[in-house]
Amino acid sequence: MESSDRVALTDLAARYAQAVDRRNPSALAALFTEDARFVLPPALNGTDAPTEIQGNTVVASSVVDAVSHLHSTRHIVQQQVLDSDSATTAHGEAYCSAHHIYPRGDGYRNNRIEIRYQDSFEKVDGTWLFSRRELVVDFAEDVPVILLGK
Template sequence: MTTVKKLSLEEIADRDAIRDLVDAYAFCADTRDAEGQMALFTEDTLFRVFMDERQAEPDQVINSRQDLFPVFDNLNTYTSTMHFNGQSKINLSGDTATGTTYCFAHHLTVDGDNKNLMVATIRYFDEFVKINNAWFFKKRDLKVAWVETKPQHS
């Protein structure tokens, strides 16, 4: 049997703010707001991309907020994207937290009459920090579980 822990108003507010942070990341991605997306991270952030969640070493490592721009700007290669955040688990510890969020990331490419949809299933493993009463990503591991690509018909 699972026991329900009573949360303080501050813990509820922190959990809500962290979920807003996670959702803001997806919103910025889909609206091509690379600068807004970068602002969600600490200056000394660690962002790692694993194109296969089973691999031990990341395919890409970024060690600062400023170096995130090319990663986020790369979304402009797609005609459209849509990220759907699913369940998440957040573990709070004062002004720090860890969390896992599931995501379906849809990427549409149109080349003349050819339309292709690539859907990446992603698990984000995050470390968060609260600075001046605002939550930021301190570390984000993006782990791709699988990718499906299929042609789209009009």
């Protein structure tokens, strides 16, 4: 895999985090192929089985809707392992600390979830996009926080 492809795929993961945290469905949809699939684990969808969502606009609106009730979110992308399948396809895994800030009583709490994204990528018209993104939950904790900004 060319270093420029690695940079583009790392940037793609960062832009995903930014689009979610800014609640920007159009920016989020632009990061996925038109027929992309997004898989949520039972730990986050409230069922006994994974849920798969298909289509870039459906994925984007679903993800933004899922966090819209929160005060704020902060997705911190950590290490990424990337492997090339061909000149236009790749796969990888990205670690992420996902912070979900919500009001409770007279304060705020952070539902912090440590996740890994199992990703498949496709290069479309020279641009790397997610073709499939599966979220894996490793562990979570819920702690009080103090908001210092805004």
